[in-house]
Amino acid sequence: MSLLSRLFGDNASDPNPSNYASTRLTSSHTQTADETPGVLLQIQPHAENQGMVDAAGLLQSVHDVTTNFRGKNTSDSHTYELWFDGERIRFFMHAANEAAADKFRRRVGNNYANSAVFEAGGEGFPPLEAGEYVAGARLSLARHYYYPIHHFRDGEGFERDPYGEITSEMLSTEETAVVVQVAFRPEPANWTDGGWHGESVDDVAEGLRDGHVKGWINPRVRDASSKEKQSAKIVEQQRGQQAFSTNIRVLAASPNQTEAEARARGVAGMFVKYYNATTEQGFVAESVSDARTLINDVHSRAWSDREMILTVDELASAAHIPNEEIETPRIDWKHTQEGSRVPADSNKSETR
Structure with missing residues (x-):
């Protein structure tokens, strides 16, 4: 398979690709925040922040590796999540336990000034109804993880934040839900x-x-x-860099089959912006045919070893809270300067 095909999938040569075929659900799949394992935190970021730079600071502060007596990595995994729920684009972090959640509350507040961080109430994941079509993708790397993807500190940086196009691709109809979920687990210092x-x-x-x-x-x-x-x-x-073993998955659900498939294909395809031409490294989008497994993974916030290790700067580039420079409408921004917190059972937010 050519490198172009590895990076872009069959879409690179087929103007009418069918490799994002969706599955029609025969039953509903819902999850409340209380049913979510661990703790789901919602983040309402201030519109003025440093985006990827702030994300790198956050990741460095939560890079806590634990090992057993044999030296095996036993660290907990957590997730960063970006939802379009038919109304607006919202930001979440899932912590494996309350101790990690408390750390995230403090560290997100420290790195994203004037942002609100609160325990999510109501839905633990956008509801998926019987009769809807679900399409999705998982990302992997084109080459071994020693070869880094394009990131904001690699000498070239980004002319524009790639999340501008990712979030724009997520916007859809009010009946459609689109989720980007990034599960990450810290790697020991000897990962290289x-x-x-x-x-x-x-x-x-x-x-x-x-x-x-x-x-x-x-x-x-x-x-x-x-x-x-x-x-x-x-x-x-790469030697000496802090890093995280990472899973990235995309899920789109809609009563409209074409819309579900287009959103999954479009969002996953936007991650090709992280292609590093020097190292010939980039993300490969692999469509998911088993919708039930994908739903189980996103609900459980599953992490598995997909041999995709990203340094702090790489992961911060691929999973971060953007700022208002992306100009995408319907983002759940917080525009006030004070660091007030939203009550845990509140679903109110500011959009633009």
Whole structure:
């Protein structure tokens, strides 16, 4: 499979792709905030914030790794969630337990000044009704996770916040729900060492600099290209970086089959903006055919090892609270300056 196909899926060459076929639900799937495992926090961010920079600060402050006596990573996983519930786009964080929730309340408040953070009341996930169509996707990486995706501190940055297009793709009809859910678990400091059977980042960087054997009749070593040398330097910089093992999933549900499939395809497709041309690394959107498994995963806030480890700056770029520069309408902004909190049972919010 070509790199273009890996990154963009069949959509890269097919003007009428069918790889986001939806499933029609035969029963309703609902979840209240009380039924949600752990603690679901809603965030009403102040419209003036530093976006990805603030997200990086938040992630650094919650990078708490725990291991057992054998050194196995036993850290809890948490989620960042972005919902369009038919009315507005809202922001959530799910904490595995109350202790983590308390930390998130304080750290979100510290990093996103004047934002409101409160325990979600009412729905723990947008309701999915019988007869609706569900389409979805999971993201993975085109290459090994030592090769970083494009992020806001990689020397090029972003001309515009990619969340402008992601949130715009999420907007739909009042009967449609669209969710981006990012589950993340902190990795130990030695995540770049390669373990017992894998290569370390130093091994990979050395291999990129060593050049390649070319030809089989008269074999000769081709010197590493300038792009390979630059990629080696970027890979080496991963050592010592804090990182999280990550799952990213997209779910769209609507009574309109075409709309559900278009929103899943469109939102997942916007993540290709994180493609790093030097390292040839980017997200691969894989459509999900098993709607029941996808619903179970989003409801349980499941984390699994998908071999997608992102550094703080990478994850902050892919999962952050944007600011009003994205200009997307119907965002759940908080425009007042005081740091007042919204009551836990309140569903009132400000939109633009």
